[in-house]
Amino acid sequence: MTLLSIDPAAIDWARAQFALTAIYHWLFVPxxxxxxxxxxxxxxKYYRTGSPFWRSTAQYWQRLFGINFAMxxxxxxxxxxxxxxxxxxxxxxxxxxxxxxxxxxxxxAFFMESTFVAVMFFGWEKVSKGFHLASTWLTTxxxxxxxxxILVANSWMQHxxxxxxxxxxxxxxxxxxxxxxxxxVAVDKFIHTVLSAWxxxxxxVVGVSSxxxxxxxxxxxxxxxxxxxAVFGLISSALIMLSGxxxxxxVAQTQPMKLAAMEALYKGGTDxxxxxxxxxNPFQQxxxxxxxxxxxxxxxxxxxxxxATNDVNGYVPGIRDILDGYTKPDGTVExxxxxxxxxxxxxxxxxxxxxxxxxxxxxxxxxxxQLSIINSNIQYFGYGYVKxxxxxxxxxxxxxxxxxxxxxxxxxxVLLFLIALWKPALLRGxxxxxxxxxxxxxxxxxxEAGWLVAEFGRQPWTIQDMLPTWVGVSQVGSSAVMVTFLLxxxxxxxxxxxxxxxxxxxIKKGPNT
Amino acid sequence: xxxxxxxxxxxVFDLYYDGFxxxxxxxxxxxxxxxxxxxxxxxxxIFFFPDFLRQHAPSGSEAEYVARELLNH
Numbered sequence: 187m188t189l190l191s192i193d194p195a196a197i198d199w200a201r202a203q204f205a206l207t208a209i210y211h212w213l214f215v216p217x218x219x220x221x222x223x224x225x226x227x228x229x230x231k232y233y234r235t236g237s238p239f240w241r242s243t244a245q246y247w248q249r250l251f252g253i254n255f256a257m258x259x260x261x262x263x264x265x266x267x268x269x270x271x272x273x274x275x276x277x278x279x280x281x282x283x284x285x286x287x288x289x290x291x292x293x294x295a296f297f298m299e300s301t302f303v304a305v306m307f308f309g310w311e312k313v314s315k316g317f318h319l320a321s322t323w324l325t326t327x328x329x330x331x332x333x334x335x336i337l338v339a340n341s342w343m344q345h346x347x348x349x350x351x352x353x354x355x356x357x358x359x360x361x362x363x364x365x366x367x368x369x370x371v372a373v374d375k376f377i378h379t380v381l382s383a384w385x386x387x388x389x390x391v392v393g394v395s396s397x398x399x400x401x402x403x404x405x406x407x408x409x410x411x412x413x414x415x416a417v418f419g420l421i422s423s424a425l426i427m428l429s430g431x432x433x434x435x436x437v438a439q440t441q442p443m444k445l446a447a448m449e450a451l452y453k454g455g456t457d458x459x460x461x462x463x464x465x466x467n468p469f470q471q472x473x474x475x476x477x478x479x480x481x482x483x484x485x486x487x488x489x490x491x492x493x494a495t496n497d498v499n500g501y502v503p504g505i506r507d508i509l510d511g512y513t514k515p516d517g518t519v520e521x522x523x524x525x526x527x528x529x530x531x532x533x534x535x536x537x538x539x540x541x542x543x544x545x546x547x548x549x550x551x552x553x554x555x556q557l558s559i560i561n562s563n564i565q566y567f568g569y570g571y572v573k574x575x576x577x578x579x580x581x582x583x584x585x586x587x588x589x590x591x592x593x594x595x596x597x598x599x600v601l602l603f604l605i606a607l608w609k610p611a612l613l614r615g616x617x618x619x620x621x622x623x624x625x626x627x628x629x630x631x632x633x634e635a636g637w638l639v640a641e642f643g644r645q646p647w648t649i650q651d652m653l654p655t656w657v658g659v660s661q662v663g664s665s666a667v668m669v670t671f672l673l674x675x676x677x678x679x680x681x682x683x684x685x686x687x688x689x690x691x692x693i694k695k696g697p698n699t
Numbered sequence: 700x701x702x703x704x705x706x707x708x709x710x711v712f713d714l715y716y717d718g719f720x721x722x723x724x725x726x727x728x729x730x731x732x733x734x735x736x737x738x739x740x741x742x743x744x745i746f747f748f749p750d751f752l753r754q755h756a757p758s759g760s761e762a763e764y765v766a767r768e769l770l771n772h
Contacts (some may be wrong), residue, residue: 308718
């Protein structure tokens with residue numbers, strides 16, 4: 187069995203299954219991170235004032251945090267099962283690197299979160315106020331540190347650094363843990379993702395508080411919670427704009443094709459405008475080879491150049507530039523796709539010859555020469571499996587629209603927080619109150635859209651430039667993966683229905699006053 | 700339930716013991732967690748998600764298997 191015998195449908199089902207699991211898992215993570223900070227702020231208020239009001243307010247939000255936390259437990263483990271079954275080539279090639287942050291995450295999650303979560307929920311009458319407050323903050327910190335390690339693993343797939351390929355073991359081995367843990371992509375991704383989770387947590391608190399205001403129940407609790415949520419949300423939103431700019435800059439440096447797909451930038455250049463909206467068919471890959479830009483394009487002049495290069499006149503390559511090769515502003519030349527394919531094929535062919543020569547006990551000079559060829563071409567290894575230009579272009583409509591949903595939703599939430607702070611009376615009105623509540627599901631859609639941009643934009647790579655999806659996948663039958671996909675769909679839907687039902691019951695009950 | 704012991708481990712036990720006993724909504728959550736963990740680790744892991752390489756490559760020859768997969772295309 188070789189790559190030629192892989193069932194193409196199996197790749198699609200394996201990708202769909204991974205996406206479904208990741209999307210489901212991500213329903214729980216952002217609320218844990220965002221609500222974690224807000225409930226910690228509430229308890230800090232209790233610690234400083236000694237007011238029973240803040241105690242019951244903190245306990246209420248901790249209850250909702252607990253429901254979400256419990257429902258999210260272990261959902262991420264399924265992703266690791268999928269690596270071992272559906273993505274075995276990938277797992278073997280990069281397990282040494284990818285496994286380290288995941289293992290650290292597991293240990294941190296187990297010891298830190300499970301210890302302090304117990305004190306937070308069970309310890310109100312058992313430990314001092316100070317120790318309880320510290321436990322609440324440490325629960326949130328533990329969850330955030332867990333997120334860091336998961337995001338480090340994901341960032342390595344976007345921008346592999348700190349590793350070296352070993353042709354004898356066929357594995358990528360870590361050469362610098364710090365390079366992996368503190369790569370610019372990891373730092374940016376962590377900051378941007380955590381801030382987005384804070385915004386989602388703030389929207390959740392504002393939305394739930396608005397429901398009480400509409401119902402004219404627990405008015406003091408709702409008014410003060412609304413204010414804390416809105417202030418926190420506004421600060422997070424301001425910070426996320428800065429981190430978003432920096433993320434765009436990093437993506438432009440490390441994954442220019444992703445940026446070009448997000449922007450539907452077919453032909454790049456200097457002084458590039460940022461597209462606000464354009465007429466792109468959501469169900470069809472546009473003809474980026476023929477058209478210079480999408481139809482009905484409405485754009486902000488110079489804004490893309492500024493986002494991508496910190497210079498309003500900066501050069502941003504488009505899809506065709508990346509495929510044909512281009513010269514960067516610093517004078518370095520980015521090779522064309524054809525050249526990358528050739529060098530990738532050279533790496534693959536020489537690697538096969540090297541392994542054969544080694545097995546046959548060939549002369550050292552031959553082996554060293556082959557090693558030199560492998561090392562000088564290994565950065566384009568994945569391109570050796572590419573057959574045509576279309577294979578390396580992500581699906582543009584998803585990247586384009588998901589990016590706009592993410593940014594547009596972020597702007598909507600800023601408006602919500604401003605209203606909650608300066609015109610809170612509006613939220614007691616029927617329409618505005620309902621709109622605030624509807625912002626809760628919208629915030630989840632926006633949060634997932636951010637991940638769609640990140641992950642669809644990386645396609646076709648499981649690991650950028652190193653391993654395309656059709657090489658990382660196992661020789662599994664499509665029907666087997668399809669069955670588990672459908673099984674997950676049923677399981678996740680049922681679990682989500684249970685969680686929403688428990689959460690709604692807790693919200694209806696309200697705080698203990 | 701208040702017990703009279705004051706040692707550290709006794710207090711830790713007490714924290715968990717009383718915590719679990721006095722749970723209200725937590726009981727439902729633990730039930731959901733238990734069902735979920737059972738499905739994930741017993742049903743899914745054992746019946747649907749075997750270790751592919753362990754099944755297809757003899758122990759110690761995983762590198763050869765992956766090399767064959769990747770290089771003979």
